[in-house]
Amino acid sequence: MSTSLRRRLGTWMDRLWYGARQTPAPPPTPARRVHWLAGLSPQQLLATHQHQFDGRQTTPNDCAVASMAMIIHQALWLAGYDDIRVPYPDLARAMDRAPLYGLGFYRLPFIGAVPPGRAAAALRCLGRAFVRHGHPRPWRVHLRGRLPIAQLVTHLHSGYPTLLYGAWHNGVPHAVVVAGYDPFVDRWYILDPAYPQPYDGRPHFAHWSTAFLESWWGRRYFAYQRYTAIWLTDIHRLQPVAEPEVAPHTVPLVPAA
Secondary structure (H helix, E strand, C coil), rough: HHHHHHHHHHHHHHHHHHCCCCCCCCCCCCCCCCEEEECCHHHHHHCCCCCCCCCCCCCCHHHHHHHHHHHHHHHHCCCCCCCCCCCCHHHHHHHHHHECCCCCCCCCCCCCCCCHHHHHHHHHHHHHHHHHHCCCCCCEEECCCCCHHHHHHHHHHHHCCEEEEEEECCCCCEEEEEEECCCCEEEEEECCCCCCCCCCCCCCCCEEEEHHHHHCCCCCCCCCCCCEEEEEEEECCCCCCCCCCCHHCCCCCCCCC
16 A cells, blocks of 8 residues: 555544544734733633632532633623622532423532533523523523634634533543633633642633644543534623612522522
8 A cells, every 4th residue: 555545544534533633723913912802801801710629619520610600700791790700609509400401400410510511501591591580681602513723713803702621631521711812822821610720719821722722622522522612692781670689690590499
């Protein structure tokens, strides 16, 4: 077999078994610019960071619910509510009280993990809760696998808070939030709910290269596809409601029993 044929066959097998590797992020622009999530400053983005091992965790697997709290926090700030805080333990407890969805709860019992489908459903449920309390729908939720890496830059430019699902080299799944990208040094600014370890009490950006992001994000886990992401669009400012005691930050995920 010729070298050329072996190379083509190897490429085909790699795509069949491992999935085609994605192209690098867009090339640098002439003037240096860090692509932060549009509408929020780096300081505001950093302030949304929540650490899953800060002593408030409800289970050992709060990475997805912490990441969900971060993108909710970003969406509300984009809507003009910069005084709202979204503690992830409160969100976790609200999800645990939520009704059945599909074949199970929003969070898997005992282990606390939130697969992408459940996370997207919980975010939609929260949006409906705002509507029930007299507000417009605060956002539209999107869930997709095999998302091109270059589209993450589009999300940043468009102001779409974005959560990514991936897996470490040992197969352990994880969830993080994209905050920005610097094309000149190939650095992604990631809000990782497990970084740093041990937790030092301060918010941090994790710095990932495109190659590292591609490896982590493109590593398949049985519960979801490679390059899976959840993002929020059509973010609207909430309207005042008739009852002054009902504020946006007190709207529950589900109606009280």
